[in-house]
Amino acid sequence: MSDARTVWGIGLTTIAGDGTVLDAWYPEVRTGASTSDEVAVAALEPLAGPDERRNVTLEVVQLEIDLDAAPASTADAYLRLHALSHLVVRPNELNLDGIFGHLPNVAWTNAGPVLPADAARLRPHLQRAGIQVQGLDKFPRLTDYVQPSGVRIADASRVRLGAYLSPGTTVMHEGFVNFNAGTLGASMVEGRISQGVVVGDGSDIGGGSSIMGTLSGGGTHRVSIGARTLLGANAGIGISLGDDCVVEAGLYVTAGTKIVLVDGPVTADGARKSVKGAELSGHDGVLFRRNSLSGAVEAVRRAGVGVTLNEALHA
Numbered sequence: 001m002s003d004a005r006t007v008w009g010i011g012l013t014t015i016a017g018d019g020t021v022l023d024a025w026y027p028e029v030r031t032g033a034s035t036s037d038e039v040a041v042a043a044l045e046p047l048a049g050p051d052e053r054r055n056v057t058l059e060v061v062q063l064e065i066d067l068d069a070a071p072a073s074t075a076d077a078y079l080r081l082h083a084l085s086h087l088v089v090r091p092n093e094l095n096l097d098g099i100f101g102h103l104p105n106v107a108w109t110n111a112g113p114v115l116p117a118d119a120a121r122l123r124p125h126l127q128r129a130g131i132q133v134q135g136l137d138k139f140p141r142l143t144d145y146v147q148p149s150g151v152r153i154a155d156a157s158r159v160r161l162g163a164y165l166s167p168g169t170t171v172m173h174e175g176f177v178n179f180n181a182g183t184l185g186a187s188m189v190e191g192r193i194s195q196g197v198v199v200g201d202g203s204d205i206g207g208g209s210s211i212m213g214t215l216s217g218g219g220t221h222r223v224s225i226g227a228r229t230l231l232g233a234n235a236g237i238g239i240s241l242g243d244d245c246v247v248e249a250g251l252y253v254t255a256g257t258k259i260v261l262v263d264g265p266v267t268a269d270g271a272r273k274s275v276k277g278a279e280l281s282g283h284d285g286v287l288f289r290r291n292s293l294s295g296a297v298e299a300v301r302r303a304g305v306g307v308t309l310n311e312a313l314h315a
Contacts, residue, residue, distance in 0.1 A: 004031070004032075005066060005067045005068050006031065006032055006033060006064060006065070006066060006067070007029055007030065007031055007064070007065060007067060007079065007083050007088055007089070008029075008030055008032075008033070008034035008062070008063060008064035008065070008079075009026035009027075009028060009029045009030065009062070009063060009079055009082065010026070010027075010028075010037055010040045010041060010044065010060070010061070010062045011024055011025045011026035011027060011044065011060075011061055012024070012025050012044055012047055012048065012058050012059065012060060012061065013025075013058070013059050013060075013061045013074075013075050013078075014056050014057075014058055014112060014113050015056060015057050015058075015059060016055065016056055016114075016115040016118065017055040017056070017115070017118065018115065020104055020115055021073070021074040021075060021104075022056065022074075022104060022106050022113040022114075022115065023074070023078060023106065023112075023113045023140065024061055024063075024074065024075040024078035024079065025078070025082075025145055026078070026079055026082045027040075027044075028040075028086070029079065029082050029083045029086045029088050031088060033064065034062065034063075034064040041060055041062070044060050045060060048060050051111075051112070053111065053122075053125065053126065053129050053131060054109070054111060054112060054113075054114045054118065054122070054126075054131070055114070055115070055118045055122060056112070056113070056114065056115075061075050063075050063076065063079055065079055065080070067080070067083070067089060067093075067094040067095060068094075068095055069095060070095050070096075070097040070098050071095070071096065071097070071098060071099050071102050072102075073102055074102050074103065074104070076102065077099050077102040077103055078161075080094055080096060080099070080162075081139075081145075081161045081162035081179055082145065082146065082161070084162045084163070084164050084179065084180060084182075085142055085145070085146040085148065085161055085162060085163060085164065085165075086146060087148075087164060087166070090164060090184070090198070091164050091180045091181050091182060091196065091197075091198050092180065092196055092198070092222060096180060100138060103138040103139065104138070105136060105137065105138055106136070106137065106138070106140070107119035107133045107135075107136055108133070108134050108135045108136070108137065108140055108141070108144075109126070109131050109132060109133050109134060110130075110131060110132055110134060111129070111131045113140070114126075114133070116136060119133050134157070135157070139160040139161055139162065139179055140160070140161050141156050141157055141159065141160065141161065142156070142159045142160060142161045142162075142163050142165075142177075143156040143159070144156075144161070145161050146161065148165045148167075148169075149167055150167030150168055150169075151165045151166075151167065151168075151169050151170075151171070152169070152170040152171065153165075153171045154170075154171060154172050154173040154175070155171075155173045155174075155175075158171070158173075158174075158175060158176045158177070159171055159175075159176070159177045160177065160178055160179045161179065162178075162179025162180055163177040163178065163179060163181060163182045164180075164181065164182030164183070164184075164198075165177065165182050165183055166182070166183050166184055166185050166186065166187075166201075167186070168185065168186025168187075169182075169183045169185075169186060169187050169188075169189065170187075170188050170189065170313055171189040172188070172189065172190045172207070174190055174191070174207055174208065175189035175190050175191060175192075175193075175205070176189075176191075176192045176193065177189060177193045178193065178194050178195040178197075178213065179195060180195050180196055181193045181194060181195050181196055181197045181198065181213070182198065182199070183198070183199045183200075183201075183203075184198055184199065184200055184201060185200060185201020185202060185203075185227070186201060186202060186309065187199050187200075187201065187202065187203045187204065187205070187309075188203075188204040188205065188309055188313065189205045190204075190205060190206055190207040190208070190209070190233075191205040191206055191207060191208060191209030191210060191211070191231065191233075192205075192209065192210045192211060193205060193211055194210075194211050194212060194213025194214075194223075195213040195214065196213050196214050196222040196223070197211045197213060197222070197223050197224065197225070198224050198225070199224075199225045200224075200225055200226045200227035200228070200229065200243065201227045201228075202227050202228040202307070202308075202309055203225050203226070203227060203228060203229045203230070203231075203306075203307065204229075204230045204231070204307050204309060205225075205231050206230065206231050206232045206233040206234070206235060206249065207233045207234070208233055208234040209231045209232065209233060209234060209235045209236060210235075210236040210237075210252075211223055211225070211231070211236065211237055212236070212237065212238040212254075221238075221239070221240070221255065221281070223237060223238065223239065223240050224240045224241075224282070225237075225240070225241045225245075226240075226241055226242040226243035226244070226245065226282075226284065227243045227244070228243060228244050228305050228306045228307055228308070229241050229242070229243065229244060229245040229246070229306045229307065230245070230246045230247070230306050230307040231247050232246070232247050232248050232249035232250065232251065233249045233250070234249055234250045235247045235248065235249055235250060235251050235252065235253075236251075236252040236253070237252070237253050237254075238252075238253065238254035238255055238277070239253060239254065239255055239277045239278060239280065239281035239282075240281045240282040241282070241286075242282050242283050242284035242285070242286070243284045243285070243306070244284055244285045244302070244304065244305055244306035245283075245284065245285065245286045245287070245288070245306055246286075246287045246288070246302070246306050246307070247288045248287070248288065248289045248290065250290075251288055251289065251290050251297065253277050253288050253297065254277055255276065255277050255278035255281070256276055256277065256278070257276065257277040257297055258274050258275075258276065258296075258297065259274060259275055259276070259277055259280060259288070259297050259298065259299045260272050260273075260274050260291075260296050260297065260298045260299070261273050261274065261275060261298075261299055262298050262299065262300045263300060263301045280299055285301060285302050285303060285306075286299050286300070286301065286302065287299070287300040287301075287302045
């Protein structure tokens with residue numbers, strides 16, 4: 001295990017009354033072998049102890065993990081998610097095998113995590129204390145644990161802890177970013193970025209658009225989007241896009257989509273050659289469109305920049 005593939009952190013873990021570890025919060029994630037940090041521990045110790053309202057106890061935790069090994073505990077899983085959101089490691093560059101098995105379902109409240117059974121049992125007491133359940137999920141909101149620098153997030157409930165958001169990124173109200181996914185530069189996100197998907201600098205994920213992930217459906221290809229690329233409103237992709245590409249609004253392109261190469265050679269019968277979408281995956285400078293007369297999906301070579309973002313929105 002090399003220092004470059006080792007991260008560690010000191011934080012607080014929340015433990016339910018039945019012993020279930022609900023979460024872990026690491027204010028900072030560091031690389032290399034762990035060392036003693038009495039100052040960090042001393043800063044967290046006053047925050048430790050029982051919270052009878054939620055039937056939980058907070059404890060200080062210090063943990064070192066190997067990013068190439070599979071998660072081994074809830075605290076381990078949370079350190080990996082923090083490493084992503086603190087931009088210590090990029091999506092798909094760490095081992096997340098079996099992470100769901102280490103993340104219990106949690107009742108997320110405005111006062112912190114609660115065991116779902118306790119949330120139901122303690123409902124009158126929680127209400128009296130002004131504590132509201134905001135969701136039931138394995139993953140919390142990113143902003144409850146990490147506030148990424150230089151990033152705008154219009155609706156915090158739509159970005160999970162473990163999202164990788166580079167400075168200059170704007171996630172609008174309908175944008176969604178899953179864990180182990182995100183932006184590698186300043187980008188506009190108004191659609192869905194699924195687990196495992198990365199978006200290049202200067203790209204625009206249009207309103208209502210969708211990018212296929214690998215959590216369900218059996219697919220194994222991890223979709224990526226290059227720089228200065230536009231995924232139009234209500235469009236979708238199951239293939240990767242290179243730099244300076246455009247997918248027109250409302251068009252969904254998958255690996256099996258039949259695509260006519262408008263700039264390609266003409267066949268013996270005078271028709272243009274067609275290929276599957278998978279053959280164009282990752283290509284730069286392609287416009288994907290639907291022919292308004294024939295309904296055929298077409299690919300056209302294009303020159304120049306795919307999209308230019310409004311700098312005032314990403315400062």
